Amino acid sequence: EVRVVQSGAEVKKPGNSLKISCKGSGYTFTNYWIGWVRQRPGKGLEWMGVINPADSHTTYSPSFQGLVTISVDASFNTAYLQLSSLKAADTAIYYCARLDGFHYASGYQPCYFDYWGQGTHVTVSS
Amino acid sequence: QSALTQPASVSGSPGQAITISCTGTSIDGGDFKCFSWFQQHPGKAPKLLLYDVDNRPSGVSNRFSGSKSGNTASLTISGLQAEDEADYYCGSKTTDNTYIFGIGTKVTVL
Numbered sequence: 001e002v003r004v005v006q007s008g009a010e011v012k013k014p015g016n017s018l019k020i021s022c023k024g025s026g027y028t029f030t031n032y033w034i035g036w037v038r039q040r041p042g043k044g045l046e047w048m049g050v051i052n053p054a055d056s057h058t059t060y061s062p063s064f065q066g067l068v069t070i071s072v073d074a075s076f077n078t079a080y081l082q083l084s085s086l087k088a089a090d091t092a093i094y095y096c097a098r099l100d101g102f103h104y105a106s107g108y109q110p111c112y113f114d115y116w117g118q119g120t121h122v123t124v125s126s
Numbered sequence: 127q128s129a130l131t132q133p134a135s136v137s138g139s140p141g142q143a144i145t146i147s148c149t150g151t152s153i154d155g156g157d158f159k160c161f162s163w164f165q166q167h168p169g170k171a172p173k174l175l176l177y178d179v180d181n182r183p184s185g186v187s188n189r190f191s192g193s194k195s196g197n198t199a200s201l202t203i204s205g206l207q208a209e210d211e212a213d214y215y216c217g218s219k220t221t222d223n224t225y226i227f228g229i230g231t232k233v234t235v236l
Contacts, residue, residue, distance in 0.1 A: 035225065037172075044129070044230040045164075045172065045215050061224060095171055101160065111160035111219055114183065116171040 002026040004098055006117035012124050016086050020120045022079045022096035029077040030054040033099040033110040036070060036081045039119075040092045050099065050110065051079055086124045093119040130216050130228035137234040138206045146201045146231045148216035158194050160219035163201045166230075167212045175214070176201065203233070211235045 007021040022034060036048040049060040053072045060070070069082040083090055101111030130150040138144040148163075158179045164172040174183050179199060180192035189204045203210055216228035 037227075044213075045217070045227040047217075047225040047227060050225070059224065097172075100177075109160075112162035112174065112177040112217065113164075113172075114174050114177070116173070119171050 002098070002115050004096060004115045004117040006094075006096055006120045009121040010123070012086050012122065014087055014124055014126055016124075017082065017084045018086060018122060020081045020083075020094055020096075020122070022081070022117055024077050024079075024098060024115075027098075030074050031108070034072070034079040035097050035099055035113055036068075036079075037095045037097065037113075038064075038092050039095065040089075045095075048081070048094075053079065083122070086122075088124050091122060091124045093121050095119045130218065130226055132214075132216060132228040132231045134229070135232045135234065137236055138203075139236045140206055140208065142206050143202060143204045144206060144233065146203075146214055146216075146233070147198055148200070148228050149198045150218065150226065150228075151197055158199060158218070161194070161199055162217050163190075163192060164215045164217060164227075165212050166215065172215065206235055208235050 003025045005023050012018055030053045033050050033052050035050040038046045038048055047061050048064045049070045051058045051070045051072050053074050056072055058070050072079045097113035097116040099110035100114040102109045130148050132148050136144050161179050163176040165175045166172040175190055176192045179194050191202050193200050214231045220226050
């Protein structure tokens, strides 16, 4: 069974840093990209970026470039989202999700988020 | 393009069919190959509903169907049920290999 499990809720003060984890199981971790999505309270989904666990190549949304860092430790089947210099506006639920898509003999084209983590609630408050 | 365009809300009575549209000029080069729909109940993570416009993952009811026309995709929910009350998001890979979501549509079952 494919599962994507995230680390637990966090409460941080402004200016602090935070690293959220996302562990995949039930599939070959390096065969599927992982993406990160933010959802502020009462708002919609915002795509933050993706990482290829096979080579750690990342692509960021222009809205989040330079503000967050996505990384991976394939030996632990885990991806990470690091947020620095936290502000109240970073208060949100952060989701990771596996990307499935079209698989070819030469690789695959990641297309859609098929398995989602349960979300990590992050509260930034003084 | 910052987000795909969806109606803010759609409502219907039990048993009726409703349709949610999603429009965007940067969808996936225009062929919708990497276009999907998600359902999100309050307090829950999003769930993949449809991918590649009209393909359902295992376990998703066949009351959910998708279509496309021009630069607009649509999600139709047939035989509306109380459990369908949720937020629905469209999502797509874009022409510059990033990803984008719709603004979300709140479905209310009257």
